[in-house]
Amino acid sequence: xxxxxxxxxxxxxxxxxxxxxxxGKLHKVLSGQWGFPDPIGIGAKPSLxxxxxxxxxxxxxxxxxFKTRWATIPILVTMxxxxxxxxxxxxxxxxxxxxxxxxxxxxxxxxxxxxxALDSFLGSGKGKNKxx
Numbered sequence: 001x002x003x004x005x006x007x008x009x010x011x012x013x014x015x016x017x018x019x020x021x022x023x024g025k026l027h028k029v030l031s032g033q034w035g036f037p038d039p040i041g042i043g044a045k046p047s048l049x050x051x052x053x054x055x056x057x058x059x060x061x062x063x064x065x066f067k068t069r070w071a072t073i074p075i076l077v078t079m080x081x082x083x084x085x086x087x088x089x090x091x092x093x094x095x096x097x098x099x100x101x102x103x104x105x106x107x108x109x110x111x112x113x114x115x116x117a118l119d120s121f122l123g124s125g126k127g128k129n130k131x132x
Contacts, residue, residue, distance in 0.1 A: 007114030008065075014104035015062035018075060022056025039085040054078040062108060065117020072109040076102060 025036075025048060036048035054074035061071035082098035113119055 001115075003111075004115035007108070007111055008116040010104055011062055011065055011068065011108060011113055011117070014101060014108070015059045018055050018059035018101060018105075019063060022052055022054070022059055025052045026056050037086060039081050050074070051078055062105070062113075065113035065119055066122075068113035068117055068119065069109050072105040075105045076109065079105065 028034075029048065029052065034045050034048060036044045036051070038044045038047050040047065042050075055078060058071040058074045062068055062075070079098040079102040083095045083102065087095045087098070
């Protein structure tokens with residue numbers, strides 16, 4: 001019960017804060033602004049679209065606890081790109097936020113959404129996360 005409550009808090013807190021980052025990027029695009037770094041060489045627009053997908057849509061799934069483990073993967077990739085490529089050469093303090101998000105979402109990837117996740121209510125979560 002305590003672990004499930006902890007996973008709920010982690011999901012809502014980390015996912016909600018990440019959702020805020022994604023909303024800023026989504027709002028930017030809805031305003032017609034596509035300027036964004038191109039850290040992996042695919043172009044600014046695709047890079048921004050992938051960041052929005054991860055930081056807004058996948059973060060929303062994490063908050064709900066729907067396909068939590070799968071939803072964390074794009075977020076983890078985005079945080080790895082932010083810390084390892086975008087912020088390369090920056091002081092450690094600049095990399096702390098994406099690394100901290102990465103640690104939170106890696107925990108959720110390993111543990112799942114917990115018993116209070118939407119997956120558990122729909123019966124699609126792993127058995128260890130459901131009350132028997």
